Amino acid sequence: MENKGANIYDTVLENICIDLNRPLLNIPTSYKEKVEEIRIRNGSFLTIYSGGKDYFVTKEGKLSTKLEEGIKIEKSHINKTFQLISNYSVYAFEEEIKNGFITIKGGHRVGIGGKVIYGNNGIETIRNISSLNIRIAREKIGVSNHIIKYLIDTPFTIHNTLIISPPQCGKTTLLRDIVRNLSDGIYLDNGKGFKIGVVDERSEIAGVYNGIPQNDIGIRTDVLDGCLKSDGIMMLIRSMSPEIIVVDEIGGKRDAEAIQEALKAGIKLIATVHGSTLDEIMSRSSMKELLNEKIFKRYIFLDRSKGVGTIKEIIDVGKSTPIYLS
Template identity: 70%
Template sequence: MLKNSRIYDYVVKNLCEELNTILTQIPSIYKEKAEEIRLRNGGPLTISYGARDYFISANGNISCDPSRAVIIREEHIKNTFQLISNYSVYAYEEEIKNGYITIKGGHRVGIGGKVIYGSNGVETIKNISSLNIRIGREVLGVSDNIISYLVKKPRIFYNTLIISPPQCGKTTLLRDIVRNLSNGFGSLDSQGFKISVVDERSEIAGMYKGMAQNDIGIRTDILDGCLKSDGIMMAIRSLSPDIIAVDEIGNKRDVEAINEALRAGIKLIATIHGSSLEEVKNKSSMKELFEENIFERFLILDRSKGVGTIKEIIDGFSFKPIYSGKSD
């Protein structure tokens, strides 16, 4: 696997030549930790990690002072956008409608600009004013020590909900859980589960030209760029999964599709934004799932020990903690 600094160097090759040259010069320690690169028209060139912003000068120096940074111009954004879309905006129009483009390696570039509506909703984004390059790094093994809490021997998976504030590693953890469940794991003598990943935002598998850029296991099928509600139904009808995995559930259609999967005897692992179990329980869209006691395990994440810290695992029957990250 590429070291984090090499992943960073690969990602910045997707930026225009001037910015690529500048960003390649930053110290390796920042390359290894960078989570996002921000280009805002008229704003400072910025990288971020650990919930902090750092500004980049013309010679690659890092500063907390934005006045020392390179100022992004319209041509920087225009030329970078052409590169990430391979000079064919038409080929990426479906992704652009959703506000992003996925580049090779599974990294996602968020797009800001003028949103154009048509009869069928959002048609495209024009007059691009900002780009947010999110550097995706899979962390293999991050779920190894908690898989046993999610499976009852020999092959019963507990319906699991991962609860996490933004940028706390929920997708990274979900991806690695899928990998472990799909491949099988020796400590539980599992042969592995058939898993269908409904990857609406192309962040779990990181598909690029039909190939997953991330390791999501040998028994995993992917429905890429597909609405969760549609993808869950498609998986039920045609992919015969043991488990369906989805990221960021929340609306009524998601809940309806989840109930269909459960009625079909399929297990579920999902993520949702939130800082606590109580906060998620109080969301109106989740009321039905909690009334029916759908979820049997809750994984609560925070950043107390860095991105992806598992604060605790809560049993869905007793609602008591069965694992605490503090004990690690």
């Protein structure tokens, strides 16, 4: 029987130099399907993050928690892998490199560490690459199916919704699937999906590669890839007539100002923010105003209590008790 999770992992390895590819290919299948990150740091040791734990990879492809058993990374490993990731044309990826990552086929993102070079207009590039973090994108189709009904206001609109989550709790995965469901309209009473505009600043929601979203984000979804949220929201308002705008990880003052403009235009919003509680988020000046004005009518809280992506509860601003509990 085909193991899709392991196959995704094996495909990602095509972007890693042969010296590291072989041992990574040999790790047990049960770990392959859960790998979230492959870390390659010059002078350190080859590491994978799987099932919530870090493991060192041995030359034989075994996993160990003992540092001395891992493969030590050399500069040549970094250079060869970076050439593969950039298709031997670093200049073609200059704009992405400025932002600290490259998106590869499949929608996977490779974070880049090294010497940051500044110019008159800010960051120009990153040189002397010293570390690569390959984050494996794993779609989880259907994870939002059971909560879509809590986001619907009437058959023709939704509640403004904020997803609140600590890091690595699956907020982007959930957000992506919500976009797919609302865009396709499968779980909507009228059977008609919404026109959705996604501002994908870090290329994580749609995972655009060569102009094509690598993730399923629905048939009525438009994407601004690699665009600042504040700029993208305004661009979508002016040009794409979205019914819903979706953004990941809001937080800055300009984000809040752009959100206000979208609301004035009658556009609904779905966003995410890092945090665990409303009090924690309220402590940030840029978020305090949005929350005080009760712009968001639904709050979705995530944690890892039952694994990554656990929907802890859904809060309706007008009610004293949660409308959904895991």
